[in-house]
Amino acid sequence: MKCIVQSRLPETGWLGDTPQRDYAGKLRLFNAFARPELREAIDALPMPAGSCVLDAGCGTGEALGWWHASMRGRGMVVGMDLAAAHVEAAHGLASARASIVQGDMLGPPFADGAFDLVWAVNAVNHLGDPIAGVRTLSKLLRQGGRIAVGQSSLVPDMYFAWDARLEARVNEAVRAYYRERYGRSERDFTAVRSLAGWLAGAGLRDVRVHTRMIERTHPLAETDERYLLECIFRGTWGERLRKYLDPQDFEELGWLCDPGDERYALRRPDFHFLQSLTFAVGTRQAATDTRAGDRQAGGKIRRGGNLNRVARSTHLP
Numbered sequence: 001m002k003c004i005v006q007s008r009l010p011e012t013g014w015l016g017d018t019p020q021r022d023y024a025g026k027l028r029l030f031n032a033f034a035r036p037e038l039r040e041a042i043d044a045l046p047m048p049a050g051s052c053v054l055d056a057g058c059g060t061g062e063a064l065g066w067w068h069a070s071m072r073g074r075g076m077v078v079g080m081d082l083a084a085a086h087v088e089a090a091h092g093l094a095s096a097r098a099s100i101v102q103g104d105m106l107g108p109p110f111a112d113g114a115f116d117l118v119w120a121v122n123a124v125n126h127l128g129d130p131i132a133g134v135r136t137l138s139k140l141l142r143q144g145g146r147i148a149v150g151q152s153s154l155v156p157d158m159y160f161a162w163d164a165r166l167e168a169r170v171n172e173a174v175r176a177y178y179r180e181r182y183g184r185s186e187r188d189f190t191a192v193r194s195l196a197g198w199l200a201g202a203g204l205r206d207v208r209v210h211t212r213m214i215e216r217t218h219p220l221a222e223t224d225e226r227y228l229l230e231c232i233f234r235g236t237w238g239e240r241l242r243k244y245l246d247p248q249d250f251e252e253l254g255w256l257c258d259p260g261d262e263r264y265a266l267r268r269p270d271f272h273f274l275q276s277l278t279f280a281v282g283t284r285q286a287a288t289d290t291r292a293g294d295r296q297a298g299g300k301i302r303r304g305g306n307l308n309r310v311a312r313s314t315h316l317p
Helices: 024-033 035-043 062-070 084-093 130-138 164-182 186-193 195-201 222-244 247-257
Strands: 052-056 076-081 098-102 115-121 141-152 157-159 205-217 272-283
Touching: 024 035, 024 062, 024 084, 024 222, 035 062, 035 141, 035 205, 035 272, 052 062, 062 076, 062 084, 062 098, 062 115, 076 084, 084 098, 115 130, 130 141, 130 195, 141 195, 157 164, 164 222, 164 247, 195 205, 195 272, 222 247
Parallel strands: 052 076, 052 115, 076 098, 115 141
Antiparallel strands: 141 272, 157 272, 205 272
């Protein structure tokens, strides 16, 4: 498959993403943690043999293999991510029937009408104009194709069954950190609640929404503990929350986050974690002439899964 990345990639995204940014470690941990719920969502979108699926914002590429398994090897899966490090990581996981390219969701290096389904999880919310992003991605769909946009809650809820007051202080401190880190207001972050609105605003039809809960309690599996410890306790909480918390509250939070402390939260029998994972699925409106997509330059594909003509002929300078 010939896929050539467009000549210009954005210098920075809404949440600080650049082609050079690398958070592959966190992506791997999240994908291992949320694997059951993500695979369930994939299996809920059955695809006929010969289908072509694009994972837009594929990260480290775990979902490419899950899609390949769901289609029982009878289709083609393509991954695209902005970050070079993520593309490299995805290449290490990719099966022989998966292709990965570096590209921008607002300027993807593919022909219109090339895919039967576009899958984008925790990706569209990184764009300054999510509706424009969904509209661009939906152009990659054949007439009647579907787009599935997924989003986990940005600030997951850790339930402190032993201290509701500290729980409230920590959650507010996390929100304050997000506001300062990204220079955005609380109102800006509520946009992730608008998945159905994004799809409707982009002209998709038959929009449906379904939310799964990622819920974990004691005792935790190893993959669950690793994600919560590394990405939440150390990656989201940790030293970065010191300035937003009362010194005594920060000290107590430190005990809860320390695996060497007897008060370590992840070993408490009353530990409870909950994070929403919402999917909105919409269909590209069928045109009067269903062959319109095939007439666009490079847009013709074979139902047998041959993607030799999916990519546009764009060139690097």
